[in-house]
Amino acid sequence: MLGVLDRILDCGVVAVLRADSSSELLDVSKALREGGVVAIEVTMTVPGALKLIEEAASQMQDTIVGVGSVLDPETARSAILAGAEYVVSPILNLDVIQMAKRYGKVVMPGAFTPTEILTAWQAGADVVKVFPASAGGPSYFKDIKGPLPQVRLMPTGGVDIKTTPEFIKAGACAVGAGSAMADKVAVANRDWKKLTETASGFVEVVRKAREGV
DSSP, X not given: OHHHHHHHHHHOEEEEEOOSSHHHHHHHHHHHHHTTOOEXXXXXXXXXXXXXXXXXHHHOTTSXXXXXXXXXXXXXXXXXXXXXXXEEOSSOOHHHHHHHHHTTOEEEOEXXXXXXXXXXXXXXXXXXXXXXXXXXXXXXXXXXXXXXXXXXXXXXSSOOTTTHHHHHHTTOSOEEESTTTSOHHHHHTTOHHHHHHHHHHHHHHHHHXXXXX
């Protein structure tokens, strides 16, 4: 578990993906991996998500495959058995945290208020996903990190390559990026080079922001 968490934190970027097919998911994931993004999050809002997770986990040994949009422990367990190495949720469900811990997987529950964030951390969250991050922005992260410096926070929702450095400087341990990472037009055009360049750009701004802290 620590190896997975360390790799995610070292990279500092989680790609939130919604693919129409396993072949598309694999192509997108490979393009992002070439750009340095080591972790992908397959959301449960995608039809056939469990099958996509299983195929990606079996075929992409150098990429950490996780599951997102998890709302209950049953879904978390199914995804873990399919091959998910980490579990992400948009909400705080303590049973989801417990289930992930039972299987020794990294868990990133969603929270927003200071009380939710601390509750998630005390329940065993490895990283607390602050969602929607766009509602508070980087300044909100700075405010939260003041009294809660020990909590690892990851913004998701409205995060792009321009706001990423500010979130990192404000105390985020990593960022979760969806459409800003896997542009729909680029995916539709199978422009894998553009996705690789975008991924590389995200990784680079994280690195530079960390150096500047």
